[in-house]
Amino acid sequence: MMPEHHCRHLPIECKHLLLRDFRRSDLAQFAAYRANPDIARYQGWEDFHIGDAEEFFAIQLPLRFGVAGSWYQVAIASLETDRMIGDCVIHFTGDETQVEIGFTLAPEAHGRGFAFEAVSALIELVFNTLGKQRIIAITHAHNDAAGRLLTRLGFDQCEHASEGADPERLHTLHRNQWEAAINTN
Ligand SMILES: CC(C)(COP(=O)(O)OP(=O)(O)OC[C@H]1O[C@@H](n2cnc3c(N)ncnc32)[C@H](O)[C@@H]1OP(=O)(O)O)[C@@H](O)C(=O)NCCC(=O)NCCS
Numbered sequence: 564m565m566p567e568h569h570c571r572h573l574p575i576e577c578k579h580l581l582l583r584d585f586r587r588s589d590l591a592q593f594a595a596y597r598a599n600p601d602i603a604r605y606q607g608w609e610d611f612h613i614g615d616a617e618e619f620f621a622i623q624l625p626l627r628f629g630v631a632g633s634w635y636q637v638a639i640a641s642l643e644t645d646r647m648i649g650d651c652v653i654h655f656t657g658d659e660t661q662v663e664i665g666f667t668l669a670p671e672a673h674g675r676g677f678a679f680e681a682v683s684a685l686i687e688l689v690f691n692t693l694g695k696q697r698i699i700a701i702t703h704a705h706n707d708a709a710g711r712l713l714t715r716l717g718f719d720q721c722e723h724a725s726e727g728a729d730p731e732r733l734h735t736l737h738r739n740q741w742e743a744a745i746n747t748n
Contacts, residue, residue, distance in 0.1 A: 569584060569628075570584055570628040570635065570637070571628070572628070572688055572692050572693075573637065575684050575688065576642060577642065577680050577681065577683075577684050578642075578680060579641070579642055579643075579677065579680060580639055580640065580641065580642055580648075580677060580680055580681050580684070581639075581640045581641070581642045581645065582637050582638070582639060582640075582651070582681060582684055582685065582688075583637070583638050583640055584637070584638065585620060585623055585636060585637075585638045585647075585650070586638070587620060589638055589647040590613065590616040590617060590620055591613065591616075592646070592647050592669065593616045593619075593647065593650065594611055594612060594613045594615065594616035595669075596649070596667070596668075596669035596670065597611035597615070597616070597667070598610070598611045598612065599670060601670060602667060602669075602670065604703075604706075605702065605703035605705065605706040605709070606667070619636070623635075623636055629655055629693070630655060631655050631656075631657040632655065632656075632657055633654075633655050634652050634653070634654045634655075635652065635653045635654075635655070636650055636651075636652045637650060637651050637652065637653070637685070638650055639651060639666075639668070639677070639681045647669075648668060648669050648671075648672040648677065649666065649667050649668035649669055649672055649677070649678070649681065650666070650667055651664060651665065651666040651667075651681055651682060651685050652664065652665045652666070653685070653689065656699075660695060660696040660697060661695055661696060661697035661698065661699060662689055662693075662695055662698055662699075663698070663699050663700065663701065664682070664685060664686075664689070664698055664699075664700050665700065666678055666681065666682050666685075666709075666712075668681075673708070678712050679712060679715060679716065682712065682716060683716065686698060686716065686736065686741060690738045690741055690742075695738070696737065696738050697735065697736070697737050697738065698718075698735070698736045699733060699734065699735050699736075700713055700718065700733075700734040701723060701731050701732070701733055701734070702731065702732050702734065703729055703730070703731060703732075704722075704729075704730035704731055704732050705730070710732060710734075713734040713736075714734075716736065717736055717740050717741060717744040718734035718735060718736045719734065719735050719736070719740075720732050720733065720734045720735075721733055721735075
């Protein structure tokens with residue numbers, strides 16, 4: 564039987580984590596960490612509830628992977644227990660050569676290198692499997708944890724002219740930078 568929500572490139576197994584499609588059973592955990600003010604601080608939502616998670620899932624369910632303009636959300640789960648510990652997203656911007664990414668971990672999963680592990684796997688998917696040339700990420704300029712993570716992953720950063728009032732940073736990783744970083748490690 565076809566899973567509820569399906570990307571043929573998933574699941575991806577990492578050392579400690581599994582990147583996989585979202586399931587309805589993830590929604591309580593998803594809503595719980597999105598409702599945490601520390602997690603929401605630099606993101607685009609406020610007062611997240613289970614109803615918002617269900618609405619999110621209803622939008623995700625029929626999404627086909629890779630459609631221009633879509634945001635395809637991927638669950639990050641513990642490899643050992645399969646419990647969801649966070650999520651990441653690929654925004655297919657409409658420019659065939661590049662995608663935008665985003666990521667969030669539940670607070671109990673912070674500070675263990677799990678975001679680095681999950682986003683590294685996402686980057687490999689984007690460059691090696693999807694054949695894109697460039698990845699961008701946009702963060703709030705005060706979001707130091709996200710900035711540190713992207714810098715560790717090899718992204719360059721610059722000020723970004725934001726549409727809203729909040730200062731933003733644009734982080735960019737070219738495929739050749741990633742390949743060079745892998746070859747030197
Ligand atoms: C951004 C976010 C995912 C980063 O999570 P994180 O756990 O700090 O990221 P990493 O997986 O790279 O872990 C790195 C931290 O773990 C520590 N660490 C501990 N053990 C480690 C290990 N084995 N390997 C690597 N790092 C390890 C590192 O020292 C580092 O801490 P530091 O940043 O204080 O120096 C997290 O802060 C988050 O979910 N924030 C809210 C959502 C958000 O703002 N997302 C960005 C919007 S796009």
